[in-house]
Amino acid sequence: MNRYKKAAQTLLKEAGIKINGWKPWDIQVHNEDVYKRVFAEGSLGFGEAYMDGWWDAKALDEFFNKVLGASLEKKVHGKQIILNALRARLFNMQTNERSKKVAQEHYDIGNDFYEKMLDSRMQYTCGYWKDTHNMEDAQRAKLDLVCKKLQLKPGEHVLEIGSGWGWFARYAAENYGVTVTAYNISKEQVAYAREQCKGLPVEFKLEDYRNATGIYDKVATIGVCEHIGYKNYRTFMEITYRCLKPHGLFLVHTIGGNKSVTNTDAWIEKYIFPNSMLPSVKQLGKAAEGLFVMEDWHSFGAYYDKTLMAWYENFIKYWPQFEKQFGDKFKRMWTYYLLASAGSFRARKNQLWQVIFSKDGVPGGYESIR
Numbered sequence: 187m188n189r190y191k192k193a194a195q196t197l198l199k200e201a202g203i204k205i206n207g208w209k210p211w212d213i214q215v216h217n218e219d220v221y222k223r224v225f226a227e228g229s230l231g232f233g234e235a236y237m238d239g240w241w242d243a244k245a246l247d248e249f250f251n252k253v254l255g256a257s258l259e260k261k262v263h264g265k266q267i268i269l270n271a272l273r274a275r276l277f278n279m280q281t282n283e284r285s286k287k288v289a290q291e292h293y294d295i296g297n298d299f300y301e302k303m304l305d306s307r308m309q310y311t312c313g314y315w316k317d318t319h320n321m322e323d324a325q326r327a328k329l330d331l332v333c334k335k336l337q338l339k340p341g342e343h344v345l346e347i348g349s350g351w352g353w354f355a356r357y358a359a360e361n362y363g364v365t366v367t368a369y370n371i372s373k374e375q376v377a378y379a380r381e382q383c384k385g386l387p388v389e390f391k392l393e394d395y396r397n398a399t400g401i402y403d404k405v406a407t408i409g410v411c412e413h414i415g416y417k418n419y420r421t422f423m424e425i426t427y428r429c430l431k432p433h434g435l436f437l438v439h440t441i442g443g444n445k446s447v448t449n450t451d452a453w454i455e456k457y458i459f460p461n462s463m464l465p466s467v468k469q470l471g472k473a474a475e476g477l478f479v480m481e482d483w484h485s486f487g488a489y490y491d492k493t494l495m496a497w498y499e500n501f502i503k504y505w506p507q508f509e510k511q512f513g514d515k516f517k518r519m520w521t522y523y524l525l526a527s528a529g530s531f532r533a534r535k536n537q538l539w540q541v542i543f544s545k546d547g548v549p550g551g552y553e554s555i556r
Contacts, residue, residue, distance in 0.1 A: 352379025
């Protein structure tokens with residue numbers, strides 16, 4: 187047995203995982219070179235080896251739950267991790283121009299693909315599964331939760347930073363009687379959003395959030411902080427503060443991390459979300475300091491596990507429609523992305539937060555909604 191395999195065997199044993207074992211979370215190795223590759227390249231090499239078919243696990247989500255739950259990722263460091271960290275510290279990886287990369291490479295791969303994987307309202311963020319049992323209801327509940335937390339009232343003007351496919355704007359306009367102005371840098375999403383919101387008091391601007399103008403009653407950002415970058419958190423908060431009326435509410439819905447970092451996982455960076463990173467409690471708090479009053483902080487990251495597994499179920503169900511277009515390597519890449527992410531939330535390594543900030547505080551106090 188080579189030394190890399192022996193080291194891998196020892197590490198995996200800590201997580202209750204056996205090489206070529208019979209349990210669904212055990213790793214099945216098809217290429218013995220995988221051990222050396224992982225120790226040399228870390229998470230990037232591990233993910234690429236999966237894409238290349240060098241290894242499998244029947245229950246990939248549970249494999250990652252066990253690996254991350256045992257914190258094995260801290261014991262394997264590849265050179266790419268160091269390079270990414272240095273790059274993030276030296277450069278602003280989320281400038282106006284660089285921020286477009288994730289839209290082009292991830293969100294613009296085709297609306298038809300996302301229509302099949304997501305719910306009918308095209309929600310590509312965590313659903314709210316309290317008192318619900320399916321993704322459709324969980325995503326509707328999430329939209330309604332956002333509206334209620336913002337205390338939306340007929341006639342109000344809402345700024346949305348990062349509109350996705352436009353369904354929050356549509357839901358808020360149709361059910362709460364508000365006007366919405368949204369900023370988004372994805373051409374495919376904006377085109378889709380404009381079409382399905384025709385006739386509603388909703389405007390979608392194909393622009394970076396840093397170009398936002400106007401004064402609004404409320405501000406919402408759902409699934410955008412993951413792409414802003416630590417060098418821009420303060421700017422993001424200052425722009426929001428400038429655009430919000432006195433005592434107005436600002437909702438941030440974001441994935442979060444348990445510690446402050448300056449870059450993301452090397453494999454996620456290369457294949458899924460270029461120039462992304464997860465904010466920490468400390469980073470968001472520091473960025474908002476001196477500007478906003480933090481009225482409410484709601485954590486429900488366990489629901490992202492359910493959401494991701496529902497997306498994966500749809501992905502597999504409809505994959506035959508996209509197999510010729512994307513190919514087997516994309517299927518393995520997307521499987522790895524969805525199930526590794528589900529395992530990460532299950533292990534509580536990643537969190538999901540909805541934070542309510544107010545400009546100058548809410549007179550009489552803010553009532554938390556759950």
